[in-house]
Amino acid sequence: METSSKRANRPAESPGFPPCEAESSDSCLGRERIDFPVAVVLPAGGSGERMGLPIPKQFCTFLDRPLISYTIQAFERVPWIENIIVVVAAEHLDLLKSIIHKHCHKKTKLVAGGPTRHRSIFNGLQVFVENGCDSQLPRPEVVIIHDAVRPFVEEEFLLKIATAAKQNGAAGAIRPLVSTVIATTPESYLDHSLDRARYRASEMPQGFLFDTIYQAYQQCSDYDFEYGTECLHLVLQYSGINAKLIEGPSSLWKVTYKRDLFAAESIIKENLSQKACVITGVHEEAIHLGHCLEKILVAGGMKVDIISTSCGDDGSFAKNVSESYNLIHITVSTACFPEIKHTVETVRKTDLPVLGPVVLIVVHLNLSECTSFSKRMDELVTIRGFAKEAKQWNILVYGLLLNYTKDKQKWNEALESFSCVAGTLIKDRKAALTGQLFVV
Amino acid sequence: METSSKRANRPAESPGFPPCEAESSDSCLGRERIDFPVAVVLPAGGSGERMGLPIPKQFCTFLDRPLISYTIQAFERVPWIENIIVVVAAEHLDLLKSIIHKHCHKKTKLVAGGPTRHRSIFNGLQVFVENGCDSQLPRPEVVIIHDAVRPFVEEEFLLKIATAAKQNGAAGAIRPLVSTVIATTPESYLDHSLDRARYRASEMPQGFLFDTIYQAYQQCSDYDFEYGTECLHLVLQYSGINAKLIEGPSSLWKVTYKRDLFAAESIIKENLSQKACVITGVHEEAIHLGHCLEKILVAGGMKVDIISTSCGDDGSFAKNVSESYNLIHITVSTACFPEIKHTVETVRKTDLPVLGPVVLIVVHLNLSECTSFSKRMDELVTIRGFAKEAKQWNILVYGLLLNYTKDKQKWNEALESFSCVAGTLIKDRKAALTGQLFVV
Numbered sequence: 001m002e003t004s005s006k007r008a009n010r011p012a013e014s015p016g017f018p019p020c021e022a023e024s025s026d027s028c029l030g031r032e033r034i035d036f037p038v039a040v041v042l043p044a045g046g047s048g049e050r051m052g053l054p055i056p057k058q059f060c061t062f063l064d065r066p067l068i069s070y071t072i073q074a075f076e077r078v079p080w081i082e083n084i085i086v087v088v089a090a091e092h093l094d095l096l097k098s099i100i101h102k103h104c105h106k107k108t109k110l111v112a113g114g115p116t117r118h119r120s121i122f123n124g125l126q127v128f129v130e131n132g133c134d135s136q137l138p139r140p141e142v143v144i145i146h147d148a149v150r151p152f153v154e155e156e157f158l159l160k161i162a163t164a165a166k167q168n169g170a171a172g173a174i175r176p177l178v179s180t181v182i183a184t185t186p187e188s189y190l191d192h193s194l195d196r197a198r199y200r201a202s203e204m205p206q207g208f209l210f211d212t213i214y215q216a217y218q219q220c221s222d223y224d225f226e227y228g229t230e231c232l233h234l235v236l237q238y239s240g241i242n243a244k245l246i247e248g249p250s251s252l253w254k255v256t257y258k259r260d261l262f263a264a265e266s267i268i269k270e271n272l273s274q275k276a277c278v279i280t281g282v283h284e285e286a287i288h289l290g291h292c293l294e295k296i297l298v299a300g301g302m303k304v305d306i307i308s309t310s311c312g313d314d315g316s317f318a319k320n321v322s323e324s325y326n327l328i329h330i331t332v333s334t335a336c337f338p339e340i341k342h343t344v345e346t347v348r349k350t351d352l353p354v355l356g357p358v359v360l361i362v363v364h365l366n367l368s369e370c371t372s373f374s375k376r377m378d379e380l381v382t383i384r385g386f387a388k389e390a391k392q393w394n395i396l397v398y399g400l401l402l403n404y405t406k407d408k409q410k411w412n413e414a415l416e417s418f419s420c421v422a423g424t425l426i427k428d429r430k431a432a433l434t435g436q437l438f439v440v
Numbered sequence: 441m442e443t444s445s446k447r448a449n450r451p452a453e454s455p456g457f458p459p460c461e462a463e464s465s466d467s468c469l470g471r472e473r474i475d476f477p478v479a480v481v482l483p484a485g486g487s488g489e490r491m492g493l494p495i496p497k498q499f500c501t502f503l504d505r506p507l508i509s510y511t512i513q514a515f516e517r518v519p520w521i522e523n524i525i526v527v528v529a530a531e532h533l534d535l536l537k538s539i540i541h542k543h544c545h546k547k548t549k550l551v552a553g554g555p556t557r558h559r560s561i562f563n564g565l566q567v568f569v570e571n572g573c574d575s576q577l578p579r580p581e582v583v584i585i586h587d588a589v590r591p592f593v594e595e596e597f598l599l600k601i602a603t604a605a606k607q608n609g610a611a612g613a614i615r616p617l618v619s620t621v622i623a624t625t626p627e628s629y630l631d632h633s634l635d636r637a638r639y640r641a642s643e644m645p646q647g648f649l650f651d652t653i654y655q656a657y658q659q660c661s662d663y664d665f666e667y668g669t670e671c672l673h674l675v676l677q678y679s680g681i682n683a684k685l686i687e688g689p690s691s692l693w694k695v696t697y698k699r700d701l702f703a704a705e706s707i708i709k710e711n712l713s714q715k716a717c718v719i720t721g722v723h724e725e726a727i728h729l730g731h732c733l734e735k736i737l738v739a740g741g742m743k744v745d746i747i748s749t750s751c752g753d754d755g756s757f758a759k760n761v762s763e764s765y766n767l768i769h770i771t772v773s774t775a776c777f778p779e780i781k782h783t784v785e786t787v788r789k790t791d792l793p794v795l796g797p798v799v800l801i802v803v804h805l806n807l808s809e810c811t812s813f814s815k816r817m818d819e820l821v822t823i824r825g826f827a828k829e830a831k832q833w834n835i836l837v838y839g840l841l842l843n844y845t846k847d848k849q850k851w852n853e854a855l856e857s858f859s860c861v862a863g864t865l866i867k868d869r870k871a872a873l874t875g876q877l878f879v880v
Contacts, residue, residue, distance in 0.1 A: 174624070178696055179641035180670050181621055181634075182685070184614070189682040193642065193673050194621075201619035202633065230620050233633050242629040245622070250697045256618055257690045259703040262710075266702030384879075420872035428868060432860035436878050439824075 034080040038162050039140035039210075041124035042075075042086045044068055044096070044148035045113040057255055058148040059095065062265045063272075063357055063429065064394070067255060068096070069103045070151035070268065073355065075144075076105050078155045080162075083137050084108045085127050086148070087120040104354050109137070118225045118234075121145060122217045128210065139210060142166050145231055146205040149255040152267065153205060160246050165207030170235045170243035172207075173252055174200035200245065203252045206231055212239050272356050273427050275303040277324040279343065282308065285404070286330040289365055293328065296419040322350040326426045330363045337386070344390050344397070353394035359426050360395055363418075366403045387435030398425050399437035414440050474520040478602050479580035479650075481564035482515075482526045484508055484536070484588035485553040497695055498588040499535065502705045503712075503797055503869065504834070507695060508536070509543045510591035510708065513795065515584075516545050518595050520602075523577050524548045525567050526588070527560040544794050549577070558665045558674075561585060562657045568650065579650060582606050585671055586645040589695040592707065593645060600686055605647030610675045610683035612647075613692055614640040640685065643692050646671055652679050712796050713867045715743040716766040719783065722748065725844070726770040729805055733768065736859040762790040766866045770803045777826070784830050784837070793834035799866050800830070803840045803858075827875030838865050839877035854880050 044058050058068040068086070075084045084105070088096050090112045100108050111127055113120035128139045142165045144158060157173070164171035177199055183191040213231065216238040220228070228234060232243045255264050276297055280290035287308045294304045307320050321327065321343065329343055340362055352358050362383060387397035402418050405411050417440040425433070484498050498508040508526070515524045524545075528536050530552045540548050551567055553560035568579045582605045584598060597613070604611035617639060623631040653671065656678040660668070668674060672683040695704050716737055720730035727748045734744045747760050761767065761783065769783055780802055792798050802823060827837035842858050845851050857880040865873070 172630070174622070175619070177621065178694065179615070179643055181617065181639050182614070182642045182670075182672070183638055184640055184685055185682070188685045190612070190672055190676060190685060191682070192676075193670050194639075196669065198623055199621050199634075200624055202622045203619055229636065230622075230633050232622070232630050236630060236632075242625070242631070245624055245628045245630060250699070253697070253699065254618065257693070259690070259693065259700075259707060262706030263699040263703040266706065267699060270702075417872075421876075424870050424872040428870070430864050430868070432857075432864040433878070436861075436876075438873070438876050 034159065034162055036141040036166060037138065038081050038142045038144065039083040039085065039128065039137070040075050040081055040144045040146060041121055042071065042084060042146055042148050043113065043117055043120040043124065044086050044092075045089045045117070045120050056092075057261070059092070060255075060261055062261075062268050064431075065103060065356065066099055067151055067264065068148050069099050069105070070264075071146070071148050071153075072100070072105050072108055073103070074151060074153050075146075075158075076107055078158060081144075081158070082107065082140065085111055085124040085137075087111045087113045087124040089113050102354070104351065114225075116225055118217070118220065118228055118231075121231065122220075122225075125210070125214050125217065129214065141210060142207055143210045143213060144205050144207045145213075147254055150204055150252055151255070151264065152251040152253070154249070154251060157246075157248055157252070158205065161205050161207040164244045164246060165209060168244040169212045169239065169241040170206070170208050170232060172232045172243050172245055173203040173205060173248035174245045175203050175248060175250070175252065177201055200247075202230060202232065202245075203248055203254070205252075206243070208235060212241060215239060268356075269427060269429060272325045272429065273302070275305070275324045276326040276328055276426065277305045277307060277320055279321075279327060279329045280306060280308045281331065281339065283332045285367060286332050286365060289330055289363075289402070290328075292415055293419060293422075296415065297423070300419070300423060318346050318349070321346045322352065325352060325356055325358050327358065327360045328363060328422060329360060330365055332365050332367060336362075336364075337382070340386070340397075344393075344395055347395055348393050356394075357429050357431070358395045359429050360390070360397045361400050361422055361425055362397060363400045363402055363422075366401060368404075383437060384435040391431065391434050396429055396431060396434045398434060401437060401439045403439075474599065474602055476581040476606060477578065478521050478582045478584065479523040479525065479568065479577070480515050480521055480584045480586060481561055482511065482524060482586055482588050483553065483557055483560040483564065484526050484532075485529045485557065485560050496532075497701070499532070500695075500701055502701075502708050504871075505543060505796065506539055507591055507704065508588050509539050509545070510704075511586070511588050511593075512540070512545050512548055513543070514591060514593050515586075515598075516547055518598060521584075521598075522547065522580065525551055525564040525577075527551045527553045527564040529553050542794070544791065554665075556665055558657070558660065558668050558671075561671065562660075562665075565650070565654050565657065569654065581650060582647055583650045583653060584645050584647045585653075587694055590644055590692055591695070591704065592691040592693070594689070594691060597686075597688055597692070598645060601645050601647040604684045604686060605649060608684040609652045609679065609681040610646070610648050610672060612672045612683050612685055613643040613645060613688035614685045615643050615688060615690070615692065617641055640687075642670060642672065642685075643688055643694070645692075646683070648675060652681060655679060708796075709867060709869060712765045712869065713742070715745070715764045716768055716866065717745045717747060717760055717764040719761075719767060719769045720746060720748045721771065721779065723772045725807060726772050726805060729770055729803075729842070730768075732855055733770075733859060733862075736855065737863070740859070740863060758786050758789070761786045762792065765792060765796055765798050767798065767800045768803060768862060769800060770805055772805050772807060776802075776804075777822070780826070780837075784833075784835055787835055788833050796834075797869050797871070798835045799869055800835055800837045801840050801862055801865055802837060803842055803862075806841060806843045808844075823877060824875040831871065831874050836869055836871060836874045838874060841877060841879045843879075 059066045072084060075081050084107050086108055088110060093110055096110055111123050114123050128137050142162050144161060161171050177196050180196060181194045185191050212235060216234045219238040235241045278290045278293055280286040290306050294306055297304050305320055309317060329340060347358050383399040390397045421438050421440055499506045512524060515521050524547050526548055528550060533550060536550055551563050554563050568577050582602050601611050617636055620636060621634045625631050652675060656674045659678040675681045718730045718733055720726040730746050734746055737744050745760055749757060769780055787798050823839040830837045861878050861880055
């Protein structure tokens with residue numbers, strides 16, 4: 001077994017994903033510093049009216065998984081967060097229950113929302129204080145409040161907010177203003193523009209000592225509950241606490257407009273495409289091809305593991321497979337289906353497909369230069385039925401036929417073309433193209 | 441010749457594109473109302489530092505075309521705009537010259553920028569006033585100032601800004617604030633939050649009577665030139681004009697962060713995918729398939745034209761082909777290459793490939809149920825060389841083999857699968873997958 005790993009340059013705005021990666025690398029970073037109980041309240045009652053969508057935007061799906069599940073997972077994967085309370089409109093409780101079940105969110109609890117955002121948050125907080133109720137959860141010292149439509153929040157920033165909330169009573173994320181802010185007259189003429197340097201956009205997450213925010217809500221007027229937008233403002237007004245403001249990364253943005261759905265989908269796909277696992281088996285040519293491919297993929301910014309083993313029931317095979325949403329399985333024999341099936345079964349047993357579609361590119365390296373395309377194709381057409389079966393488990397199987405040639409220039413061109421096609425399949429993960437056989 | 445047309449529901453945020461469509465529909469809407477000369481100044485000197493990119497964001501490419509070209513085209517296609525002055529850093533003059541040449545921007549002129557945004561805009565305005573200079577352009581009555589990185593501005597809104605600028609001396613786009621704006625103390629604590637109802641984000645485009653903005657710039661201090669961000673503010677300060685503020689559509693957003701590049705690419709692709717032209721030839725089965733396909737595509741939100749003619753040198757064939765970035769050419773004979781070549785030649789002669797890649801899906805409807813895949817594949821493998829040639833002209837050719845069956849259920853499944861694959865190829869327009877043969 002040989003495993004080589006190269007960490008590619010991560011793009012500027014690329015939050016930790018997939019969860020398996022985050023947990024294996026730095027997700028324990030808060031364990032030493034967060035020695036107090038932390039919970040999260042996630043109001044998810046928005047209507048999505050700004051996008052003109054028939055469903056609220058938190059339920060829009062990306063790769064067959066709703067936005068809210070991505071946001072929940074951003075907290076689920078943080079070991080020092082104990083409970084996640086999602087507050088949702090009564091008519092969406094069943095929908096959200098099924099989402100939590102399907103995507104295996106284990107720390108998440110649902111609460112019915114109120115008519116406004118503030119009432120919903122207050123409902124969420126009450127889970128920790130109600131008496132005589134079976135469902136009461138242990139009261140946290142710090143509570144983080146976040147938006148259901150900001151799925152890309154990272155553990156590192158949550159740590160900063162939780163720590164500052166513990167020290168100051170309240171803390172909130174801010175970002176520089178993108179546009180100049182201006183005051184308008186009632187007749188829509190310019191009154192004056194603000195000095196951009198003095199102002200910031202208030203974003204989420206925000207963190208609070210639990211007692212501080214809970215007491216502020218207990219003192220709220222009906223007007224506050226109805227028209228207030230800022231928890232930070234309530235804490236200032238009723239507890240006299242000036243929140244500590246922390247500049248957050250641009251990944252805190254809020255999915256607001258239709259273009260944000262596009263951006264979210266692309267980021268999710270990019271995050272799933274950070275790493276590939278190339279399975280070569282023990283055949284010499286396949287191993288050589290695997291290393292050529294590794295070079296090209298790494299140059300393109302991907303992290304690559306190579307498994308050059310026969311994929312018996314080796315535990316480390318399963319471990320390697322379970323660390324990547326992208327598998328490239330190279331075969332030299334067309335009698336390879338048992339091996340491929342074994343790979344698929346291994347993937348099925350991991351948590352991966354529950355959180356996102358796994359791409360499996362079955363590469364047939366055709367060593368016999370004179371074999372006609374058509375014969376190989378007939379043999380590989382069987383991949384279609386196989387792909388159909390795998391698709392129901394959220395595993396996307398594509399076939400790729402690479403014809404070996406001794407002509408060095410042609411071979412390099414074929415490799416280049418191969419990595420372009422493989423890269424496209426990995427980045428786009430289009431379910432519609434599964435079972436197709438690509439030829440390079 | 442039969443042409444049927446159905447206008448699909450446009451999504452909420454979908455600016456007019458491609459230009460050929462805009463011109464054929466409503467792009468003359470301003471002709472009656474704009475009876476005064478209008479020019480545009482487009483400062484394009486930004487560095488893209490917020491994205492951490494090696495090149496300024498206006499030069500990032502989407503489908504092999506730089507962002508700045510999309511923004512220029514948004515003005516080029518408006519008939520009542522006479523000149524577009526792009527102000528660019530001296531080191532990018534040659535790059536921009538080649539972009540303008542490659543994408544055939546005809547009303548655009550380049551000017552070297554200054555060290556700040558305001559100096560650059562002023563340089564742009566001076567093109568209309570310098571004396572004794574060969575390159576002097578006729579002075580416009582109204583000048584529109586816009587950002588190079590807001591490519592999706594629509595004619596309808598430009599019309600509003602130009603009209604309001606003529607009436608009021610100055611006009612600017614505003615948008616509601618997405619986040620609460622807060623004032624911070626020097627130590628980064630919350631000072632107070634602003635009342636969101638009184639404030640707006642100031643966006644672009646802005647419009648001015650030429651003399652008003654030019655005189656304001658003539659009076660500017662060095663401090664204004666260095667630190668000022670708002671033209672509206674200068675006009676208020678030096679000409680006493682309170683600009684008229686007009687709420688713009690969300691499509692006015694500015695490409696600022698990396699996620700915005702993703703969003704822009706998706707919107708550009710979506711705009712190119714609004715309409716398809718299905719070429720069936722005269723064969724009965726092909727015509728029938730064309731109509732089945734039309735139904736599915738229209739149900740998916742696409743506008744579809746069907747050309748059921750032999751594609752001789754009919755002028756209306758050329759006209760229909762020139763109105764869509766997506767062609768689906770159905771053939772029943774494998775001896776169809778002359779026809780396909782003719783379609784490609786027709787596309788080459790249009791303006792389409794200069795502004796975006798044209799997708800051509802060559803569908804082979806295999807009527808003989810018993811023919812083996814392999815035989816057809818051998819015949820169709822020739823499509824690969826052909827696709828390679830077409831790609832250099834920005835025409836992306838894909839092959840699609842559809843096997844006819846009398847089993848009604850199987851046939852419906854095949855049609856469904858066909859439209860999924862075709863829809864994916866059209867929406868994604870991946871150059872890496874050209875020349876592939878998809879089988880459904």
